[in-house]
Amino acid sequence: MPTVTMNINGRQMSANVENRTLLVAALREDLNLTGTHVGCDTSQCGACLVHVNGKAVKSCTMLAVEADGADVETIEGQANADGSLNVIQQAFQDHHGLQCGFCTPGMVMSAAALLKENPKPTEAEIRNHLEGNICRCTGYQGIVNAIMAASGQSVAMAAE
Amino acid sequence: MYNFEFSNPKTIENATKALSSEDAQALGGGQTLLPTMKQRLASAEVLVSLSGISEMVGVSQSDGTVSIGGATTHAEVARQSREAYPALAQLAGKIGDPAVRNRGTIGGSLANNDPAACYPAGALASGATIQTNKREIQADEFFRGMFETALDEGEIITSVTFPVPEVANYQKFEQPASRFALVGVFVAKTSGGVRVAVTGASNNGVYRWREAEAALSTDFSASAIDGMSGDPSDMIEDLHGSPAYRAHLVGVLTRRAVSSCS
Ligand SMILES: Cc1cc2nc3c(=O)[nH]c(=O)nc-3n(C[C@H](O)[C@H](O)[C@H](O)COP(=O)(O)OP(=O)(O)OC[C@H]3O[C@@H](n4cnc5c(N)ncnc54)[C@H](O)[C@@H]3O)c2cc1C
Ligand code: FES
Ligand code: FES
Numbered sequence: 001m002p003t004v005t006m007n008i009n010g011r012q013m014s015a016n017v018e019n020r021t022l023l024v025a026a027l028r029e030d031l032n033l034t035g036t037h038v039g040c041d042t043s044q045c046g047a048c049l050v051h052v053n054g055k056a057v058k059s060c061t062m063l064a065v066e067a068d069g070a071d072v073e074t075i076e077g078q079a080n081a082d083g084s085l086n087v088i089q090q091a092f093q094d095h096h097g098l099q100c101g102f103c104t105p106g107m108v109m110s111a112a113a114l115l116k117e118n119p120k121p122t123e124a125e126i127r128n129h130l131e132g133n134i135c136r137c138t139g140y141q142g143i144v145n146a147i148m149a150a151s152g153q154s155v156a157m158a159a160e
Numbered sequence: 161m162y163n164f165e166f167s168n169p170k171t172i173e174n175a176t177k178a179l180s181s182e183d184a185q186a187l188g189g190g191q192t193l194l195p196t197m198k199q200r201l202a203s204a205e206v207l208v209s210l211s212g213i214s215e216m217v218g219v220s221q222s223d224g225t226v227s228i229g230g231a232t233t234h235a236e237v238a239r240q241s242r243e244a245y246p247a248l249a250q251l252a253g254k255i256g257d258p259a260v261r262n263r264g265t266i267g268g269s270l271a272n273n274d275p276a277a278c279y280p281a282g283a284l285a286s287g288a289t290i291q292t293n294k295r296e297i298q299a300d301e302f303f304r305g306m307f308e309t310a311l312d313e314g315e316i317i318t319s320v321t322f323p324v325p326e327v328a329n330y331q332k333f334e335q336p337a338s339r340f341a342l343v344g345v346f347v348a349k350t351s352g353g354v355r356v357a358v359t360g361a362s363n364n365g366v367y368r369w370r371e372a373e374a375a376l377s378t379d380f381s382a383s384a385i386d387g388m389s390g391d392p393s394d395m396i397e398d399l400h401g402s403p404a405y406r407a408h409l410v411g412v413l414t415r416r417a418v419s420s421c422s
Contacts, residue, residue: 018163020161020163042198061194114258129258132257
């Protein structure tokens with residue numbers, strides 16, 4: 001079986017996988033990084049979203065062998081060095097950006113990708129960016145508020 | 161999904177060799193192929209990944225044309241052709257969602273020729289030329305019906321060259337669950353006339369709406385095609401829309417595209 005080596009959250013990690021092993025399966029099952037979730041397995045929901053070489057991708061729709069040699073960032077690498085929540089994570093907690101939390105790893109990684117490219121997005125830009133991330137609980141307003149807050153902007157009190 | 165051998169060539173030449181083995185298939189961004197393989201609707205002995213072939217990645221410009229490498233992602237096309245061909249950049253920037261755009265490629269989209277895909281409309285309306293590892297194919301010859309193209313076994317799209325129109329616009333009526341086009345219309349006005357390509361509507365995949373092209377070539381204004389709509393006789397019927405609904409949308413979106421050309 002091929003060996004895949006990735007730099008995950010700043011650490012070199014290897015796994016022996018089949019060619020057909022999906023990146024998300026390598027992360028969760030071989031490397032025990034179960035923070036990345038599988039919601040649909042059909043490329044629709046974004047619960048599996050991670051960054052590969054700095055770009056947001058759905059790890060259920062990429063082969064592990066395609067990530068050989070890549071830098072990968074997952075939710076496990078998001079907290080601050082002292083273990084406290086980072087700005088985006090804290091904003092999700094403060095602004096009710098999660099209820100059951102299943103979509104949250106993907107939402108946080110998606111938000112991180114957005115804020116890297118666009119540090120002060122408008123509400124419309126946030127909603128447009130989250131098109132590939134589905135949440136069955138929050139109705140999205142709390143998530144949008146959290147991202148507004150994480151980017152240092154004022155949070156609208158209620159949805160239009 | 162069934163297992164396969166994985167090949168990761170760095171040149172078009174080596175990809176061509178790898179694809180000559182029996183039951184080998186190209187892997188672009190995998191945003192269509194991997195979901196299909198998971199459902200076991202597709203399988204291959206060998207998957208030949210094109211994403212490591214640097215000569216197939218990138219956007220370049222020269223006298224009135226924009227050339228895009230076959231393995232260039234939608235996100236890169238959206239970013240890099242914004243100035244040279246804004247309507248194409250806008251089309252690429254509205255495919256699926258950001259994560260899909262970071263993986264999916266123009267070559268994969270054109271080769272797949274999904275009846276609701278966006279790029280086929282852009283390529284056909286622009287009169288693009290599709291370069292493969294074997295030959296050049298004009299867009300008018302390339303699309304052969306739903307999921308069918310002029311590509312042979314093992315033939316890959318290495319780049320696509322778009323003559324930049326005087327003005328152009330793409331209007332997509334999104335199917336909100338999949339974000340594919342329920343109907344999409346790309347209008348391009350060139351010195352040689354107007355071309356209108358329609359996706360999402362026909363059972364035969366992308367097509368040119370000649371009636372509207374003729375009217376718009378004489379008078380390039382939305383009022384020139386006032387009241388006109390597509391021909392519903394061979395249009396897609398599914399739970400999202402009837403043929404009559406799609407035919408109506410074809411007219412509406414074409415008028416919107418013309419009005420948005422400036
Ligand atoms: C959630 C979601 C939403 C989407 N929304 C849209 C949308 O709104 N509009 C839209 O147009 N598309 C949409 N897509 C499809 C997306 O654009 C795909 O990326 C695209 O259709 C296929 O490109 P790919 O590079 O991923 O190809 P792959 O999935 O890797 O391959 C698709 C097919 O093309 C072949 N192939 C790949 N590259 C080449 C090449 N260079 N030469 C020859 N053959 C090749 C493969 O062998 C395979 O048969 C969506 C997909 C998803 C998952
Ligand atoms: S699990 Fe990957 S998109 Fe839903
Ligand atoms: S918090 Fe439950 S799915 Fe989003």
